[in-house]
Amino acid sequence: MRLSCVAIGAMLLGVVQVAMAEPAVTIRAVELRAQPMSDAKVVLSLPAQSAVDVVSRQGAWVQLKSARTSGWAKLFDIRATDAGTPVATKKGGNGIADTLGLAMGTRGASVTTGVRGLDADMLARATPNAQEFATLTKYARSKAQADAFAKSGRLASRDVAELGATAKTATGDAK
Numbered sequence: 001m002r003l004s005c006v007a008i009g010a011m012l013l014g015v016v017q018v019a020m021a022e023p024a025v026t027i028r029a030v031e032l033r034a035q036p037m038s039d040a041k042v043v044l045s046l047p048a049q050s051a052v053d054v055v056s057r058q059g060a061w062v063q064l065k066s067a068r069t070s071g072w073a074k075l076f077d078i079r080a081t082d083a084g085t086p087v088a089t090k091k092g093g094n095g096i097a098d099t100l101g102l103a104m105g106t107r108g109a110s111v112t113t114g115v116r117g118l119d120a121d122m123l124a125r126a127t128p129n130a131q132e133f134a135t136l137t138k139y140a141r142s143k144a145q146a147d148a149f150a151k152s153g154r155l156a157s158r159d160v161a162e163l164g165a166t167a168k169t170a171t172g173d174a175k
Contacts, residue, residue: 021053021065022053022054022080023051023052023053023080023081024051024052024053024054024062024064024078024079024080024081025049025050025051025052025078025079025081026046026047026048026049026050026052026073026077026078027048027049027077027078027079028048028077029045029046029047029048030045030046030048030050030064030073030074030078031044031045031046031073032044032045032046032064032066032069032070032071032072032073033071033072033073034071034072035072036058036059036061036063036072037072040072042071043069043071044068044069044071046066050066051066051067051081052064052065052066052078054078054080055070057075058072060074060075061073061074061075062074062075062078064078
């Protein structure tokens, strides 16, 4: 009897997961992994524009279910779709969402995940971490070292005006 209760519980969990699954599409080729880790075993490779269901989320990872199997992928490798809506094969027509790169999954390198803000209470309770400060000071370089590094990379110094101030170009024209 106990074994049958466990089996029924497992089936119910599967039904709940399927009921909670959200339709999505891969926005690029994706390797589904056995666990939500970059070095986990690849269980399946999916091409871009593959229809999948999002089963769960863990940090920056989402568990996806495809027609053949399930596995984990990065959150920003997918785009949510409405149930019954065909998968789009090209961009177009979403106005501001397309302009911002939000609707089609074309966000740039500035996208972050798992970042939470700090509230006033957290800032009030913050304390210095001397060990981390010591670690950071190991990275400090002198002006001469920084200049030598910049010269080796053929970098040139530039004066940058404060925000809101009038900037001048190399010819001295005000912008």
